[in-house]
Amino acid sequence: MGITSSKTTVDEPELYATPLPSGAPNDKPQADWKSYDYVVVGGGTAGCVLASRLSEDPDVSVLILEAGPSHEGQLMSRMPLGFSKLLQGDCDWDYETTSQPNLEGRSLSWARGKMLGGTSGLNALVYHRSSPDDFDNWVRRGGEGWGYEAMRRYFDKSERVVSDPQAPIDTSHHGLSGLWKVRSFPITTISTRFIEAAERVGIPRKTDFTTSEGTIGAGPCMTFIDEKGERSSAASAYLPPSVLRRPNLTVAVRAMVEQILFTPVADGAPPRAAGVRLAARRSGPHFGVAAKREVVLCAGAIASPQLLMVSGIGPAEHLRKHRIEVVRDAPDVGQHLSEHVNSGSMIYRAKLGMTLDALNRPLNAISALVRWLITGGGPMSVPPTEAAIFVRSDDESLPYAPKGRAPTQTVSRSSGPGAPDLEIVFCPMTIIRINTGFLVPPSDVEGVTIGAILLHPESNGSITLQSPSIWDKPLIDAQYLASENDVKVLLKGMRLTLRLAKTEPLASCFQPIARAKEGVDHYWASNVDPDTVTDEELEKLLRRNAQSAWHPTCTVRMGTDPATSAVDPELRVHGVQGLRVVDASVFPAQVSGHTCAVVIALAERAADLITGKVTV
Numbered sequence: 001m002g003i004t005s006s007k008t009t010v011d012e013p014e015l016y017a018t019p020l021p022s023g024a025p026n027d028k029p030q031a032d033w034k035s036y037d038y039v040v041v042g043g044g045t046a047g048c049v050l051a052s053r054l055s056e057d058p059d060v061s062v063l064i065l066e067a068g069p070s071h072e073g074q075l076m077s078r079m080p081l082g083f084s085k086l087l088q089g090d091c092d093w094d095y096e097t098t099s100q101p102n103l104e105g106r107s108l109s110w111a112r113g114k115m116l117g118g119t120s121g122l123n124a125l126v127y128h129r130s131s132p133d134d135f136d137n138w139v140r141r142g143g144e145g146w147g148y149e150a151m152r153r154y155f156d157k158s159e160r161v162v163s164d165p166q167a168p169i170d171t172s173h174h175g176l177s178g179l180w181k182v183r184s185f186p187i188t189t190i191s192t193r194f195i196e197a198a199e200r201v202g203i204p205r206k207t208d209f210t211t212s213e214g215t216i217g218a219g220p221c222m223t224f225i226d227e228k229g230e231r232s233s234a235a236s237a238y239l240p241p242s243v244l245r246r247p248n249l250t251v252a253v254r255a256m257v258e259q260i261l262f263t264p265v266a267d268g269a270p271p272r273a274a275g276v277r278l279a280a281r282r283s284g285p286h287f288g289v290a291a292k293r294e295v296v297l298c299a300g301a302i303a304s305p306q307l308l309m310v311s312g313i314g315p316a317e318h319l320r321k322h323r324i325e326v327v328r329d330a331p332d333v334g335q336h337l338s339e340h341v342n343s344g345s346m347i348y349r350a351k352l353g354m355t356l357d358a359l360n361r362p363l364n365a366i367s368a369l370v371r372w373l374i375t376g377g378g379p380m381s382v383p384p385t386e387a388a389i390f391v392r393s394d395d396e397s398l399p400y401a402p403k404g405r406a407p408t409q410t411v412s413r414s415s416g417p418g419a420p421d422l423e424i425v426f427c428p429m430t431i432i433r434i435n436t437g438f439l440v441p442p443s444d445v446e447g448v449t450i451g452a453i454l455l456h457p458e459s460n461g462s463i464t465l466q467s468p469s470i471w472d473k474p475l476i477d478a479q480y481l482a483s484e485n486d487v488k489v490l491l492k493g494m495r496l497t498l499r500l501a502k503t504e505p506l507a508s509c510f511q512p513i514a515r516a517k518e519g520v521d522h523y524w525a526s527n528v529d530p531d532t533v534t535d536e537e538l539e540k541l542l543r544r545n546a547q548s549a550w551h552p553t554c555t556v557r558m559g560t561d562p563a564t565s566a567v568d569p570e571l572r573v574h575g576v577q578g579l580r581v582v583d584a585s586v587f588p589a590q591v592s593g594h595t596c597a598v599v600i601a602l603a604e605r606a607a608d609l610i611t612g613k614v615t616v
């Protein structure tokens with residue numbers, strides 16, 4: 001009893017932690033508590049990598065504490081095209097932003113994985129390393145030692161790439177012997193036509209976004225799907241049964257860490273993190289575990305700053321407002337939230353038979369599901385985003401304006417000359433409500449969804465506390481589109497999208513539709529003429545439709561100066577002993593693409609920093 005069906009994860013805290021007497025103060029770890037060398041808080045993307053690597057040393061004991069359930073048995077997580085079914089379900093934290101003044105007061109839904117593997121178990125499966133310039137920019141922003149050459153080693157170390165014979169890539173740009181299964185895959189004809197249309201308007205064609213030439217161009221996406229056609233999440237890749245059975249590794253699920261605990265130290269010495277308090281339910285009972293070496297916080301860009309703050313590390317005034325005892329005044333914790341913003345779905349009605357919307361017909365869906373269950377192949381074994389374009393908004397050769405007009409003047413905030421600041425994603429299916437599970441269109445129509453994503457927003461927001469309890473969700477204020485330049489750059493992305501849709505060989509895949517009322521018909525983009533639509537019309541649509549692109553970062557950012565950062569380049573919390581943060585929150589600056597591969601490489605390097613295999 002108490003051990004889940006896999007017999008390799010534990011869900012009863014009595015088995016791995018020490019019960020705490022109710023009513024007594026339990027804010028200091030005691031000598032008789034159960035203890036581990038490393039206590040990893042959050043078994044998500046980074047947490048799985050870290051726990052796996054740290055427990056390679058049999059003389060070191062490691063405990064992972066994950067708030068959600070095991071990833072095993074999560075069918076919609078394992079099946080690549082099932083991912084939208086996870087949104088707002090049991091394995092999603094299902095956060096919401098505060099009302100965003102520049103998006104007509106809308107609050108946006110923010111998914112985050114709540115299971116072993118974290119968001120790598122619920123995300124859209126696009127493999128992308130972002131741009132080499134991003135990491136050299138990290139160094140300029142105080143991320144000493146985190147330049148591209150250092151990160152490239154860990155990107156390579158993490159991946160085991162497979163080149164699909166029907167979509168060949170040059171594997172010399174990739175790692176071949178890592179734990180994370182990454183592959184190329186054949187894309188649908190309509191996605192290929194999107195790439196060809198991009199080439200026609202002057203965007204270089206690529207077979208792989210991971211080459212020494214950088215990431216700018218148009219091409220097919222790569223994905224993290226294994227040889228069985230299943231998602232390769234950080235949990236399935238880094239915690240296979242052979243790792244879960246290690247005697248020195250304990251993997252606890254349904255364990256909500258409520259607070260990091262500190263031991264008293266001599267006057268003037270930095271506080272030492274020495275354990276955590278946890279519970280399976282808000283009402284308790286509560287448990288404690290001690291960390292002999294370090295507590296490593298891997299709770300992600302929203303929960304890591306929240307957990308630091310409820311534990312007394314954060315902006316002192318904000319903590320006092322919530323009657324939290326200040327362990328360390330850390331003004332940067334929760335600040336600098338940087339999030340990619342998506343223009344929102346631009347949906348085009350496609351000719352029947354060209355898209356994955358055919359799966360909305362029940363018989364097709366059942367046969368595709370059976371095919372996937374038996375063979376691991378077929379349409380259920382592909383990610384929803386098949387192709388993408390990465391471009392710079394200051395590239396004067398691209399059609400960012402109506403014919404005969406000059407493009408709007410904007411400032412590119414990209415991380416370097418080879419890095420993009422706009423991405424256009426292409427999904428061969430209709431995605432009507434992108435952030436809250438995909439609303440299924442009528443079975444007799446098909447469509448594709450294109451969206452423009454702003455990669456280096458000037459606008460940045462914050463994570464703050466709603467209450468001193470970890471059980472209450474924090475306040476997420478992304479400050480979307482607070483910068484006028486952000487709006488103008490995103491409008492350029494929308495204009496490029498409109499132009500591509502009118503360019504062959506893509507244009508002839510679409511069906512004209514009768515003019516529908518603006519804002520009501522989801523296929524409005526099909527009716528828009530790129531040469532006559534005004535910026536005002538596009539801006540109105542942008543503010544009404546913009547969505548999260550699911551890449552929040554920088555809320556516990558690293559740097560050398562404690563006045564402007566929260567952790568040092570070894571990811572140790574400034575001014576605190578025994579406490580590191582390893583996840584998307586420590587990015588010194590936003591990256592030019594999808595964040596999952598970056599988090600995995602970052603965690604790989606963090607493991608080497610912790611074990612002393614590398615130094616900054």
Ligand SMILES: Cc1cc2nc3c(=O)[nH]c(=O)nc-3n(C[C@H](O)[C@H](O)[C@H](O)COP(=O)(O)OP(=O)(O)OC[C@H]3O[C@@H](n4cnc5c(N)ncnc54)[C@H](O)[C@@H]3O)c2cc1C
Pocket residue numbers: 041042043044045046047065066067068110111112113114115116117118119120122123124125126127128255256257258298299300301303307470550551552582583584585594595596597599
């Ligand atoms: C819907 C969606 C689609 C995405 N698509 C892509 C994509 O296609 N490609 C890509 O590269 N990136 C994508 N991303 C982003 C990427 O997946 C994330 O940036 C990355 O996985 C974050 O990793 P992390 O380790 O920082 O956090 P997470 O993976 O979120 O891990 C945090 C873990 O901590 C746990 N936790 C939190 N609080 C506590 C607590 N108090 N106690 C115990 N455990 C706790 C959580 O349950 C979670 O398991 C997507 C994200 C989303 C939401």
